Structure formats: structure tokens, C-alpha cells
Amino acid sequence: MFNSIADVTSGLLGQQYIASDEIATVVYLAEKMGKPILAEGPAGVGKTELSKAWAGATGRELIRLQCYEGLDESKALYEWEYAKQMLYTQLLRDKLSQIVGEAQTLGQAADRLAGEENVFFSMRFLLPRPLLRAIMSDKPVVLLIDEIDRADAEFEAFLLEILSDFQVSVPELGTLKARTQPMVVLTSNNTRELSEALKRRALYLFIDYPSLESELNIVRMRVPDLSPSVAKQCVEIVQRLRGLDLKKSPSVAETVDWAKALVAINARHLDDKTLNDTLTVILKHESDIQRARRVLSAGKARDVGVR
Amino acid sequence: MDERVVEFVSALRSNGVRVSLAESVDSLKAVEVIGVLDRDRFKNALKATLIKEPADVPVFEQIFPLYFGSGGPEMQQPQGLTKEQQEMLERALDELRQQIQELMRMLAQGQRLSDEQLREAARKSGVTRQMRGMNQQVREWLTERMLRQLGLTPEQLRDALESLMKQLKMQGMDREGRQEVSETIQQNADAMREQVSRFVGQNMLNQPSDNPRRRRIDELMNRPLSSLSDAEAEELRNHVRRLVAQLRARAALRMRRANQGNLDAKSTIRHNQRYGGVPIEIKLRRHHLKPKLTVIVDVSTSMRPVAEFLLQMVYEMQDQVSKARSFAFIDDIHDISQPFNEHRPEDAVPLVLHSIPPGHYNTDLGNSLVTFSREFLDTVDRRTTLIFVGDGRNNYNDPRADLVQMLKMRARRVVWMNPEPPYMWGQGDSDMLAYAPLCDAVHQVATLQQLADAIDDLFQHRV
Ligand SMILES: Nc1ncnc2c1ncn2[C@@H]1O[C@H](COP(=O)(O)OP(=O)(O)OP(=O)(O)O)[C@@H](O)[C@H]1O
Ligand SMILES: [Mg+2]
Numbered sequence: 001m002f003n004s005i006a007d008v009t010s011g012l013l014g015q016q017y018i019a020s021d022e023i024a025t026v027v028y029l030a031e032k033m034g035k036p037i038l039a040e041g042p043a044g045v046g047k048t049e050l051s052k053a054w055a056g057a058t059g060r061e062l063i064r065l066q067c068y069e070g071l072d073e074s075k076a077l078y079e080w081e082y083a084k085q086m087l088y089t090q091l092l093r094d095k096l097s098q099i100v101g102e103a104q105t106l107g108q109a110a111d112r113l114a115g116e117e118n119v120f121f122s123m124r125f126l127l128p129r130p131l132l133r134a135i136m137s138d139k140p141v142v143l144l145i146d147e148i149d150r151a152d153a154e155f156e157a158f159l160l161e162i163l164s165d166f167q168v169s170v171p172e173l174g175t176l177k178a179r180t181q182p183m184v185v186l187t188s189n190n191t192r193e194l195s196e197a198l199k200r201r202a203l204y205l206f207i208d209y210p211s212l213e214s215e216l217n218i219v220r221m222r223v224p225d226l227s228p229s230v231a232k233q234c235v236e237i238v239q240r241l242r243g244l245d246l247k248k249s250p251s252v253a254e255t256v257d258w259a260k261a262l263v264a265i266n267a268r269h270l271d272d273k274t275l276n277d278t279l280t281v282i283l284k285h286e287s288d289i290q291r292a293r294r295v296l297s298a299g300k301a302r303d304v305g306v307r
Numbered sequence: 308m309d310e311r312v313v314e315f316v317s318a319l320r321s322n323g324v325r326v327s328l329a330e331s332v333d334s335l336k337a338v339e340v341i342g343v344l345d346r347d348r349f350k351n352a353l354k355a356t357l358i359k360e361p362a363d364v365p366v367f368e369q370i371f372p373l374y375f376g377s378g379g380p381e382m383q384q385p386q387g388l389t390k391e392q393q394e395m396l397e398r399a400l401d402e403l404r405q406q407i408q409e410l411m412r413m414l415a416q417g418q419r420l421s422d423e424q425l426r427e428a429a430r431k432s433g434v435t436r437q438m439r440g441m442n443q444q445v446r447e448w449l450t451e452r453m454l455r456q457l458g459l460t461p462e463q464l465r466d467a468l469e470s471l472m473k474q475l476k477m478q479g480m481d482r483e484g485r486q487e488v489s490e491t492i493q494q495n496a497d498a499m500r501e502q503v504s505r506f507v508g509q510n511m512l513n514q515p516s517d518n519p520r521r522r523r524i525d526e527l528m529n530r531p532l533s534s535l536s537d538a539e540a541e542e543l544r545n546h547v548r549r550l551v552a553q554l555r556a557r558a559a560l561r562m563r564r565a566n567q568g569n570l571d572a573k574s575t576i577r578h579n580q581r582y583g584g585v586p587i588e589i590k591l592r593r594h595h596l597k598p599k600l601t602v603i604v605d606v607s608t609s610m611r612p613v614a615e616f617l618l619q620m621v622y623e624m625q626d627q628v629s630k631a632r633s634f635a636f637i638d639d640i641h642d643i644s645q646p647f648n649e650h651r652p653e654d655a656v657p658l659v660l661h662s663i664p665p666g667h668y669n670t671d672l673g674n675s676l677v678t679f680s681r682e683f684l685d686t687v688d689r690r691t692t693l694i695f696v697g698d699g700r701n702n703y704n705d706p707r708a709d710l711v712q713m714l715k716m717r718a719r720r721v722v723w724m725n726p727e728p729p730y731m732w733g734q735g736d737s738d739m740l741a742y743a744p745l746c747d748a749v750h751q752v753a754t755l756q757q758l759a760d761a762i763d764d765l766f767q768h769r770v
Binding site: 005021022025026028029032033035038040069152153154156157192193194195196197199200201202203204205206 | 325327329330333336337340341347348351352354355356358359360361364548549551552553555556558559560562626627
């Protein structure tokens with residue numbers, strides 16, 4: 001795996017992910033200490049991407065559990081494959097009636113049938129969902145539990161149990177112990193406060209918007225066809241917009257989208273018209289767009305005045 | 308280093324950062340993994356294991372340099388002096404006045420102040436345990452005094468250095484040699500000043516009683532809500548989310564424990580009809596664990612602070628509730644469920660309070676209950692926990708305890724939350740003594756802590 005923090009940085013870079021030294025340090029710690037990472041920060045700063053890059057860099061499978069309101073254990077952990085069980089019941093009908101057939105009484109028949117039931121409630125008919133897949137995998141995986149703040153508190157409590165015991169109990173089968181321990185990334189957009197217990201267990205990583213330099217590197221790497229000077233202008237504008245108190249600040253994802261859009265329209269430089277035409281790629285609210293136009297053109301006028 | 312980290316953790320704690328034992332152990336393990344050579348990484352390792360809230364970062368940033376500061380420039384010895392020049396320096400130092408001799412010797416030889424010396428100087432300059440709080444000005448002022456005590460203020464140092472230079476010249480040291488000695492001493496003096504400043508900072512931090520943020524919140528949590536200033540109420544409002552997160556986690560954990568499901572035979576048979584009765588799909592009994600709440604809140608002037616916090620907390624807990632309905636009253640009842648369905652609790656609460664201004668009319672729960680029984684009786688059934696929030700003071704109107712009795716028959720539980728202590732019940736226009744015996748539980752909720760306890764208790768009694 002990783003032998004040093006520099007290893008982490010270059011491994012992630014190999015997956016087109018630019019990690020700050022802080023991010024690389026925390027990933028390294030997570031590997032060495034076997035602890036989950038809780039990553040918080042604004043939308044689109046690369047929380048999800050980090051897990052993908054981590055999995056990619058270590059050759060592990062990435063298993064993702066997207067959280068939402070109402071997500072429950074059965075969807076996260078396992079389901080019984082009813083259709084398959086059904087099919088087997090049909091196919092084995094003769095065999096079953098044979099077993100039951102020799103019975104003298106109804107009670108006896110039921111007992112015999114019960115004797116066979118673990119055929120139907122075995123791993124064979126268990127459909128593992130992300131969490132079970134992650135801990136039952138033969139090789140360790142990266143488990144991304146995305147947007148945990150959207151799940152209900154019960155689910156968080158349940159998750160906490162799994163993350164501390166690395167085992168689950170399936171009533172029909174008993175306790176299933178983890179074969180391997182996954183590397184876990186939990187992300188949160190901080191729409192609600194998470195429990196202290198969960199935070200205590202995890203390494204905490206706050207990912208903020210990247211510095212101008214990092215963001216420029218991201219754009220250059222992800223959109224190599226954009227001319228360097230336009231890329232620089234783009235990033236400068238985005239960084240400036242983040243300083244305004246907008247309804248929704250542009251994320252890194254949006255900077256990248258913008259850069260791609262500029263390549264698509266073959267923009268050589270970012271003149272007023274191009275800017276006006278493409279601003280909707282990075283800003284989603286009409287009021288934000290108006291505001292940005294005012295600020296950016298005022299900035300221009302000042303620049304001109306100085307010259 | 309371990310010891311230093313442990314001290315650092317306790318400084319974080321005494322400045323309001325919650326660090327559990329497990330986390331402090333983690334921080335030591337992390338340091339073992341990362342090492343101490345790269346200061347930034349060392350810092351990030353501590354941060355990832357100890358700081359779990361963005362709000363705590365500033366405290367971390369402030370304290371870290373005090374414990375693991377760069378220490379200013381390292382102390383050095385003068386470079387490139389010949390043996391002869393070394394001897395001249397020794398003799399020159401011997402000639403200095405007693406008071407400055409020791410200091411100049413340390414500076415010339417690159418020796419740091421010992422803990423002993425620091426404590427001694429601190430004592431003499433009045434850096435005592437009584438100095439509370441992380442006030443930057445106080446810190447600077449005390450540092451200044453300690454520096455003076457040690458002879459390290461710029462003026463003192465300039466004078467001392469002048470005397471030494473004079474002596475060196477008399478000993479016959481050349482210009483370059485003197486220059487070297489002087490520069491080294493000045494650099495070392497900077498490092499020593501840094502050492503003093505950090506010592507003062509640590510001392511002011513380490514006050515066990517110096518626990519500004521958390522102490523303050525704890526104190527506010529236990530103060531009557533009606534006595535809070537606007538600013539204090541605002542501080543508490545900011546704390547509510549965190550408080551609710553704790554309550555919610557407790558409720559959810561409790562629910563998990565209670566809900567490890569048993570086989571539900573009836574439902575299993577019903578669900579497996581389509582498989583020809585073969586019990587393929589096992590159904591576990593899931594109790595209706597989440598309580599259904601109907602809240603009736605007095606929003607008259609005296610009750611407003613309590614009403615505000617209660618409503619916010621109940622609705623922040625909404626995911627732990629199967630259904631919540633709420634009503635506000637002063638002289639008559641208003642259904643306020645709607646705003647809470649449409650807005651976040653912190654926005655809904657002011658909306659509601661604003662739409663029912665206090666003052667023009669008198670509290671009349673009796674009358675409100677009449678309207679409630681006529682129009683909203685369907686919000687109370689055998690799964691409902693009915694919560695009254697009020698002081699039970701009806702301005703001598705008919706309390707209509709009979710209606711509470713009737714509601715009690717319909718509801719699963721009736722809970723009353725009253726900010727007044729029991730000895731006030733029944734005095735003046737209080738009808739609390741008539742209501743209290745009809746309730747399954749009565750909680751005193753004058754403070755946010757009491758309110759939190761009362762809400763926590765609601766979730767103990769599952770259906
Ligand atoms: N450090 C980075 N290096 C390279 N690309 C990055 C980096 N950070 C963000 N990106 C880009 O931004 C995109 C969005 O990131 P991602 O979806 O991971 O954000 P997120 O924080 O998970 O957002 P959300 O909170 O909306 O889920 C990525 O697909 C990638 O193109
Ligand atoms: Mg994401």
C-alpha cells in the first residue's frame with residue numbers, strides 16, 4: 001500500500017486527484033490506524049472523488065453507499081432473494097413432498113419441513129447490499145458512505161455498530177463476521193449535526209475550497225485542452241465569486257464544467273461576451289448571476305481606470 | 308513528546324473543546340505514525356484526531372503554537388570565534404555587573420531559560436493563577452512585565468549589550484568578532500522572548516477554571532430562560548443544534564436496542580400468501596416506536612422564551628417522531644403545524660411567534676381547550692403523547708380541568724412542562740394543582756438543561 005505520505009500524494013495524483021498535504025496525511029493515517037475518515041466541507045470540493053481516487057490508487061474496489069432519508073438496514077445491508085427462493089421451492093417441489101409425504105401427522109410434516117429450512121435461508125439466497133459486500137469481501141475495499149447527514153439518526157446508530165464491531169447479525173443466519181476491514185470514508189454536507197459517537201470514532205477532515213494554485217492544477221489536469229491563460233482567468237474569477245456572499249458558491253466541479261464548456265465553444269480568451277454566455281455553468285441562481293455580472297464588470301472598469 | 312501532547316489536550320479541553328479519552332489516545336497513535344519532524348504534518352495528525360468541529364479549529368490554531376511553537380529561531384553559539392576570542396568573551400562577561408552577567412552569559416552561550424528561572428520570574432512579575440481568560444492584551448502586558456523582570460526588554464538588552472561591547476573592546480576583540488557576538492546575542496534574545504511569551508500563554512490557558520466557552524454554555528444551560536439577555540439567548544440558540552444531535556443520537560440508539568425485532572407470525576403469514584403459504588419472507592415485529600406528539604404551547608409574554616426553545620427542539624427531533632402537531636395559545640388556540648411543515652425549525656419559530664403577538668389579551672387555557680376539543684380532537688388518539696407547555700396561569704378563568712381529563716382518556720400519555728417550581732403552583736392565578744394530577748408526568752422546564760431532560764424523557768416512553 002502506501003509507505004509514506006508522499007506515496008499517498010503521488011498515488012492520488014495518478015488518479016487525477018490533487019491532494020493537499022493535509023488530505024494526504026489523513027489518508028495515510030486512516031490506512032495505518034484503520035480508522036474511518038469523516039470528510040466534511042462544501043458541495044463539490046472533491047469528497048466523493050477522494051474515495052474514488054483512494055480506491056484507484058490502492059487497487060481496491062470502491063463500494064459506495066449513497067445515503068438518503070429513509071435509507072434502512074435492509075437496503076444497506078442485505079435482502080433475501082425471494083424470487084430465487086421461490087424458484088427453488090418450485091423446482092424442489094417433488095423432493096419436498098417426498099420429505100413431507102412420509103410424515104404421519106401434520107405436526108411431523110411441519111417439523112420435517114422446518115428441518116430443511118436452513119437450505120432456504122443460507123448465503124445462497126442472500127443478496128448482499130453495499131455494507132455487507134464491503135465487510136464480506138475477500139480483499140479489503142474502500143467503502144464510501146456518501147452524505148451520511150441525509151440518512152436518519154437510527155441509521156447512523158446502526159452504522160456506528162457496524163463500524164465498531166465489523167460484524168452484522170442476520171436473524172436467520174446468525175452473526176456474520178467481517179472477512180476484511182474496509183477503509184471507510186464518510187462524507188457529510190453538514191445539513192445536520194452528526195452524533196458525537198460517530199465523530200469520536202473517525203478521523204476528521206474538513207475539505208475546503210482549494211487554493212488558487214491547486215484549483216488551477218486541477219483544471220489543467222482535468223481539462224488539458226483549455227489554454228493556460230484562459231484556465232487561469234477562469235480560476236481567478238471562480239475564486240473571486242466565492243468571496244461574494246452568493247446563494248450558491250461555485251464548486252470545483254463547476255469550475256471543471258466551465259473549463260470544459262469553454263473548450264467546447266473553442267474559446268481563446270475570456271471576453272465579456274463569452275463570460276456572459278457561460279456564467280450559467282458556474283452559477284445556478286438568477287440573483288447570483290446578476291450579482292456576479294455587476295461585480296465582475298465593476299472590477300473591469302476599475303482595472304481600466306487604473307491603467 | 309507524549310507528555311507534551313497530553314498537556315496540549317488538556318489545554319484544548321480547558322478551552323472548551325470536547326476531547327474524549329479515546330480521541331486523546333488516537334492522537335498519540337497518530338503522532339507515532341506521522342512522527343514529529345515535519346511540523347505541519349504533526350499538526351495535521353493532531354488536528355484530525357482531536358478536532359471534530361470546524362468551530363473548534365480557531366482554538367486549536369491558537370493553542371498549538373504555544374505548545375509546539377517553532378520556538379522562534381533556535382538558540383545558537385557565536386560562530387567562527389577563535390579560541391583567543393572565546394577567552395576574551397569569557398573575561399568580558401566576568402567584568403559585567405552582577406544583574407546582567409548571568410543573562411548575557413546565557414545569551415552568549417545559547418542557553419534557554421530553565422523552567423525554574425521562568426517560574427521565578429513569573430512569580431516576581433505577578434503572572435499568577437488569578438489571571439483568567441485568553442485576553443490577548445493581558446497576555447502581552449504580562450509578557451512585557453516578565454521580560455522586564457528578566458532584563459530582556461529591548462532597552463535593557465541594548466544597555467547590557469553596550470556594556471558587553473565596551474568590555475570586549477577593552478579585551479581587544481576586533482570589530483568582526485564583536486559584530487558576531489552582538490548578532491548572536493540579539494538572535495538568542497528573540498528566541499528567549501518567544502520562550503517567555505509562550506510560557507505566559509500556557510500559564511493563562513492552563514487555568515483549570517479557565518474554561519470560557521464550555522463553562523459559559525453550561526452556565527447558560529442552567530440559567531432560567533426568562534432571565535437571558537438577547538445575546539445570551541442567541542448563544543444558546545447556536546448550541547441547540549448540538550444539543551439536539553445528542554438527544555437524537557440517544558433516542559436513536561435506544562430505539563435500536565428496543566427494536567431488535569421478534570418474529571411477527573401474523574404478518575409473516577399474510578405476506579407469504581403469494582408464495583402459496585411457504586414462509587419465505589420473514590416479517591419481524593417492528594413496533595411503532597416513534598412517538599406521535601401533539602404539543603399545546605402557551606406563547607404569552609412570560610412563556611415565550613421557553614416556548615421558543617421547546618418548539619425548536621421538538622421540530623429538530625422530528626425524524627424521531629412519527630407525527631407532530633402543534634398548537635399555540637394565549638386566549639385562544641391556533642394551529643401552528645403548517646409553518647413547521649414548510650420551514651426549517653429555526654425559521655418557523657420566529658414566524659409563529661411573530662404571527663401571534665402577545666400583550667393585547669390574557670392567557671386563557673380553559674377557553675383554548677374548549678376550542679381545541681371542538682376542532683382538533685382528531686389530533687389526539689391512543690398513540691399520541693399530548694404535551695402542555697405553560698405555567699398553568701389562567702387569569703382566574705375557568706381552568707376546564709375536565710377537558711384535560713377527557714383528553715387524557717383519549718391520549719396515550721399527557722405530559723406537562725412548566726417553568727415554575729412546584730411551590731409556586733396553586734399560588735395566585737395558577738391552576739397547576741388542578742392540572743398536575745391529571746398528567747402522567749410533570750417536568751419543570753425553567754432552563755434549557757431541564758427542557759432537554761424533559762424532551763429526552765419523552766423518547767424513553769415508546770409506544
Ligand atoms: N482535489 C481534486 N483533484 C482533482 N479533481 C477534483 C478535486 N476536487 C474536486 N475535483 C473535481 O470536482 C468534481 C466534484 O467533486 P466531488 O463530486 O467529489 O465533490 P463532493 O465534495 O463529493 O461534492 P458533493 O458534496 O456535491 O457530493 C470531481 O469530479 C473532480 O472533477
Ligand atoms: Mg459527493
